[in-house]
Amino acid sequence: MNLNQLTIKEAEKRLRGKAFSCFELLKSCLNEIKKKDKEINAFITLNENALNEAKEMDKKILKKEKIGKLAGIPIAVKDNILVEGLRCTAGSKILENYIAPFDATVIEKLKKEGTIIIGKTNLDEFAMGSSGEYSAFGPTRNPHHLSYVAGGSSSGSAAAVAANFCLGALGSDTGGSIRLPSAFCGVVGLKPSYGSVSRYGLIAMASSLDQIGPIVKTVEDAEIIFNIIKGKDELDSTTIDLNFKTEKANLKRIQNFKIGLPKEYFTKGLNEEIKGKIDEIIKKLENQGIKIKEVSLPHTEYALACYYLIMSSEVSANLARYDAIRYGKVKVEEKKIKNINDWYLEVRTKYFGEEVKRRIMLGTYTLSAGYYEAYYLKAQKVRNLIKKDFENVFKEVDLLITPTTPTTAFRLNEKQTPLEMYLSDIFTVAVNLAGLPAINLPIGFAKNNLPIGCQIIGNYLKEDEIFELGKIIEKIR
Amino acid sequence: MLSKKQVEHIAYLARLKLTEKEKEKFSKELSQILNFVKKLNEVDTEKVEPFVFEKIKNVLREDKIKKYEKFKKLIDQAPEKEGNFIKIKKVF
Numbered sequence: 375m376n377l378n379q380l381t382i383k384e385a386e387k388r389l390r391g392k393a394f395s396c397f398e399l400l401k402s403c404l405n406e407i408k409k410k411d412k413e414i415n416a417f418i419t420l421n422e423n424a425l426n427e428a429k430e431m432d433k434k435i436l437k438k439e440k441i442g443k444l445a446g447i448p449i450a451v452k453d454n455i456l457v458e459g460l461r462c463t464a465g466s467k468i469l470e471n472y473i474a475p476f477d478a479t480v481i482e483k484l485k486k487e488g489t490i491i492i493g494k495t496n497l498d499e500f501a502m503g504s505s506g507e508y509s510a511f512g513p514t515r516n517p518h519h520l521s522y523v524a525g526g527s528s529s530g531s532a533a534a535v536a537a538n539f540c541l542g543a544l545g546s547d548t549g550g551s552i553r554l555p556s557a558f559c560g561v562v563g564l565k566p567s568y569g570s571v572s573r574y575g576l577i578a579m580a581s582s583l584d585q586i587g588p589i590v591k592t593v594e595d596a597e598i599i600f601n602i603i604k605g606k607d608e609l610d611s612t613t614i615d616l617n618f619k620t621e622k623a624n625l626k627r628i629q630n631f632k633i634g635l636p637k638e639y640f641t642k643g644l645n646e647e648i649k650g651k652i653d654e655i656i657k658k659l660e661n662q663g664i665k666i667k668e669v670s671l672p673h674t675e676y677a678l679a680c681y682y683l684i685m686s687s688e689v690s691a692n693l694a695r696y697d698a699i700r701y702g703k704v705k706v707e708e709k710k711i712k713n714i715n716d717w718y719l720e721v722r723t724k725y726f727g728e729e730v731k732r733r734i735m736l737g738t739y740t741l742s743a744g745y746y747e748a749y750y751l752k753a754q755k756v757r758n759l760i761k762k763d764f765e766n767v768f769k770e771v772d773l774l775i776t777p778t779t780p781t782t783a784f785r786l787n788e789k790q791t792p793l794e795m796y797l798s799d800i801f802t803v804a805v806n807l808a809g810l811p812a813i814n815l816p817i818g819f820a821k822n823n824l825p826i827g828c829q830i831i832g833n834y835l836k837e838d839e840i841f842e843l844g845k846i847i848e849k850i851r
Numbered sequence: 852m853l854s855k856k857q858v859e860h861i862a863y864l865a866r867l868k869l870t871e872k873e874k875e876k877f878s879k880e881l882s883q884i885l886n887f888v889k890k891l892n893e894v895d896t897e898k899v900e901p902f903v904f905e906k907i908k909n910v911l912r913e914d915k916i917k918k919y920e921k922f923k924k925l926i927d928q929a930p931e932k933e934g935n936f937i938k939i940k941k942v943f
Contacts, residue, residue: 473928475924475927568904568907569906582904608912611910612907673894676894679887679889679891683891698930699931699937700925700928700929702928702930703930704930712940713940713941713943714942715866716940717939717940719868723868731867734865735858735862735865735877735881736881738864738865739853739857739861742861749888751901752892752896753891754902755899755901756891757902758899758900759896759899791880793883793887796884809904
């Protein structure tokens, strides 16, 4: 086994035992990138200082200085999360030359634990897309099959972990952007509860939905990273004080868990092979003595419409700030520009991609005078009903199991209309609307050798329960 | 159905310029999406309050000036500047 194939947990243990150096570990990741990333296109920018950072860490280990929990572990970061001194493009030409002036809170926390940031990963422009094809820096290809998409929007982070370019990665999830590419690439991806991880330094897409989370190889690794990045941050007012120790103390024995299968997630449109694999897992869980129950989330069919209204409304507000005045240089034909308004029109038209424009326009329309009540307010009311559905179900069961995606990865250029693409998110968006935690777990492969994932949804702040069940499924799958 | 004229107006509000062909394309695609979200009208929300995150409360602090250490780095990202100021095109 090559070093780059290790899990975070294993690598961390063996680094401390001096079985190999941080430099060797990083080098094996970089070699793999050199060999394969031309085709996969997982990275937009590599951290040129990473090898020096690894050498510094090796010195610290030799001198027996105090080192952090992730000392020398190479982690990739989605290119909408700021890492000081590295370019941060958000997959968009409008930020092509923007150098991050500070670290996001999650990066500050990872660096404090000794993580080596290996590079910045590809994504759909401003995290808007389900396939990875909407990046201004070219699509990311699925490491399992290069004619297929990696899934989006955290396409590069999921592909980088699947291809062993790094030991773990950070992504962001607004409507499925961590879980969907994780399912398509066969890796573990956690979208934490809303408010549990700071978004300071994350390029905002839809502020009432966005969360940062880990993409890794095992549930244990997800738990390690989550426990480092979570917690209250005065720079993100939506973060809440968490006392996970108390929650952990209350953790039930796994055999006492009751698991719900929401019937609305197992109907039309679900691929037969995915359904078959989930059925197998359910049977094995039942054999372990875990109680399984069919439940209902009656407003599920409205989740996608609700999501697209709320998301695009918030997108139109958040992306108003991109004016090419503050965030890096762009090329403009000066003679066409008479005043600031001409400048805005020129740069935004030239440097935003098509999907970004489509969502900005949709949101501008739904928030405009006379339409706000019919669209945004209506959607916020339906959102409340979706949240209440989950509240009701979690009175009966502890966790839910659903498919993560209706199909396995599709071919590049297969989805023809925007609406067709949006339907890929059908099983992931409700979780963001309700602010709940959820994870994708790889559970096997389809006949065409593409990965199949299942989703575990937990009640608010019950990440620990998700991890417990996730570890059981990893053993029995 | 969104007309080409409406699309043109929305685009201007969002500070985007569209070609004739794009206006047609976006009018078709946005109409398709709006038609899809119409589904929400099936839901009776007359007695339903809009969504809020119950555990997230307003965070208040004293209105005090705090100097931002990396001030210079922020300004440095502006394509055009003069001293500590970001330079923009004239407004009118």
